[in-house]
Amino acid sequence: MSLYEHVYLARQDASAQQVEELTAHLKTVVEGLGGSVAKTEYWGVKSLSYRLRKNRKAHFTLMNINAPAAAINEIERLERLNEDVLRYLTIRVDEHEEGPSAMMRRAERDRDRDERRGDRDRGDRDRGDRDRGDRDRGDRDRGDRPRDRDRRGREGGEDFDAATEE
8 A cells, every 4th residue: 555645724714623524524534535645734724825716814734544446536536526625735755754643743833932921012003103203294395395186177087287388
């Protein structure tokens, strides 16, 4: 039997429970065809680089599978039939990665970083707190430059100065 990493993307409209049920169903299919699922990771809802079937976000799930090729063909067939699955990718690997995947390590690193920040909440300072000198936010100095609508005459876009000289 071969080792595979299988990732699928489910629609953002599907609930996390529906995605977990789909993962469990795929796991039973693999086990029914003589394989095993070593690890499953739910990566959560992530933004997509571009829209897929009118979706801007998707649920990401990783499965490390040890199964014959027939089992992989069957779960890919089931995913093509399922309307909730946007995309899937299966890659044959020499060995499965030990411990959490790169996506889960990133999530842990981000969570640790946020905990270290602690009381330094970024919400304390909003854009209005910037030092603008003597000017208020709405009172910007635009200088003495004339506006486009002041320069134009009523005769279809001619300069105001050209229209007054004639």
